[in-house]
Amino acid sequence: MALQRTPASLLPLLLTLLGLVLLQPSYGQSYMYQRFLRQHVDADETGGDDGYCNVMMQRRKMTSRQCKGFNTFIHEDLGNILSICSTTNIQCKNGQMNCHEGVVRVTDCRQTGSSRAPNCRYRARASTRRVVIACDGNPEVPVHFDR
Numbered sequence: 001m002a003l004q005r006t007p008a009s010l011l012p013l014l015l016t017l018l019g020l021v022l023l024q025p026s027y028g029q030s031y032m033y034q035r036f037l038r039q040h041v042d043a044d045e046t047g048g049d050d051g052y053c054n055v056m057m058q059r060r061k062m063t064s065r066q067c068k069g070f071n072t073f074i075h076e077d078l079g080n081i082l083s084i085c086s087t088t089n090i091q092c093k094n095g096q097m098n099c100h101e102g103v104v105r106v107t108d109c110r111q112t113g114s115s116r117a118p119n120c121r122y123r124a125r126a127s128t129r130r131v132v133i134a135c136d137g138n139p140e141v142p143v144h145f146d147r
Contacts, residue, residue, distance in 0.1 A: 032136070032143035032144065033137070033141045033142065033143055035143075036133075036141075036142045036143055036144065036145065037078075038060055038061070039060060039062065039071060039145070040071070040072060040073060040074055040142075040145050041073070041074050041076075041078065041081060042056065042073045042074070042075060042107075043074075043075060043076060043077045043078060045073075045075060046075055046105070046126070047073055047075055047106075047107030047124065047126055048107055048124055048126035049124050049126075050121075050122060050123055050124050052107060052124055053107065053109035053122035053123070053124040054120070054121055054122055056073060056109070057071060057109055057120060057122055058118075058120070062120075063117055063118050063119075063120040064117065064118060065117060066117045067111045067115060067116065067117050067120035068111070068120075069110070069111045070108070070109065070110050070111065071108075071109045072106050072107070072108050072109070072131070072145055073106060073107045073109070074104050074105070074106055074131065075104070075105040075106065075107065076104045076105060080102075080104065081104070081133075081142060082139075082141065082142070083102070084100050084101070084102035084104075084131075084133055084135070084142070085100055085133070085135035085139075085140040085141060085142060086100075086140070087100045087101060087102060088100070090132065092132070092134050092144075092146045093146055093147060096134065098134050098135055098136060099132050099133065099134050099135075099146050100132070100133060100134075100135055101130055101131065101132045101133075102130070102131060102133075103128060103129065103130050103131075104128065104129075104131055105126075105127075105128050106126070106127060106128070106129060106131065107124055107125070107126045108124070108125045108126075108127070109122040109123070109124055110122060110123050110125070131145070131147070132146040132147045133145055133146060134146050
């Protein structure tokens with residue numbers, strides 16, 4: 001009896017894995033996509049305070065050699081972030097035309113002036129605001145947080 005229920009219980013897992021495979025970027029963008037996810041996506045949290053920034057910046061390896069001066073964490077599920085890549089192209093800060101904008105919940109982490117690596121300290125600011133991300137690949141995935 002248990003064996004008959006096992007395949008049905010695996011169906012949601014298999015569908016999720018299939019979806020992830022279909023959303024995988026091409027080999028060339030894989031590094032940049034994974035880096036974007038590591039540095040900017042935290043769908044499970046709401047963020048918002050200095051302690052959050054201090055922990056996440058260290059956990060996501062942005063304080064090892066030197067303190068990253070500013071970073072934004074997006075608090076949306078991956079589907080919402082990926083959907084930004086399907087909006088109209090706009091110009092990026094570097095002049096490229098592969099940027100897209102959307103409104104998301106974020107925590108901005110700004111380094112305090114007196115902190116030094118590896119004990120970097122940050123001030124947090126939580127908000128819902130417009131962000132601009134660069135997307136690349138087929139299908140397009142986020143590869144850079146522009147602003």
